[in-house]
Amino acid sequence: MEPIITVVGFLGAGKTTLLRYLIEKFTNYGWQPFVILNDYENANMDAQQFRQQVKLNSIKALSGSCICCSGIVELRHTVNRIQERKKGVTLIEANGTSDACTLMEFLGVGLNNRFLPPIQISVVDVKNWQKRGEHNELERNQIQVSSLIVLTHLEHIAAKRKEIVIADIKASNTLAKIITMDNLDVSLLPELLPLKNKAQKIDHQKAHWASCSSNLPELPDVSCIYSICKALPKSILRVKGCTKIDGENNYTYFERNPDGEVFIRPFNGIPVTGTKLLTIGLGSEPHVLKKAIDSALNQ
Structure with missing residues (x-):
């Protein structure tokens, strides 16, 4: 069965950097990635930057809607239409303001039986974690149902700051594994299981x-x-x-x-x-x- 991995995280946290890393490593391990990109305005601009890593028929840009609500049907149809491949893996990058809990709640409904239940990876910018003012609640929402949390923007960050961020993350998600990209072994990702955390709902309009x-x-x-x-x-x-x-x-x-x-x-x-x-x-x-x-x- 084909794994589905959804990458979420606040604007500028490093989702695209992680996605590039996943594509490279999965390809090196003999997997065949299919990539779906979502953005409010123009996901095609980002999609073009992956042409050296994946073929044009293995990448899909979804623009103009939010895949955690109005775009979920299009996302689901896109996934179900993906051609079956030997060692296929589907990688989805959600836009930076996605309601990540709602996305996971709806995405797994109505997918073809050849897909495994979707799992979620959250990217956390350690430098700016919970320094978003009125958007802190949305940022915290994006880690609550993630099976894996990848820490980024660690350059020139004091060890104490990293410890504080990890402790704060664990307060909202006690079950997720927390690592840096250097310690990420992509061969283990298809074996991750969806998290059963009970998410704390947010006003969905905060993601719009x-x-x-x-x-x-x-x-x-x-x-x-x-x-x-x-x-x-x-x-x-x-x-x-x-x-x-x-x-x-x-x-x-x-x-x-x-x-x-x-x-x-x-x-x-x-x-x-x-x-x-x-x-x-x-x-x-x-x-x-x-x-x-x-x-x-x-x-």
């Missing part, structure tokens, strides 16, 4: 956030990316973009995490949706994105 996208013109230099990210309000917790820098042949991908850090790297190929600026969080409105872009270009 504003999102927006805008066309992004060619930028004169990389500094414009930093200017755009700085100009967008802090209430926008997730920023992603793909653009072209003047004089360069290849496209550039960038993202701003909730703590304000900006990361820039080459984009794999040509974006199928064109160059875009994508945002998630309060203030994600077309005029806000346009103002940030215009401000950066006019500096």
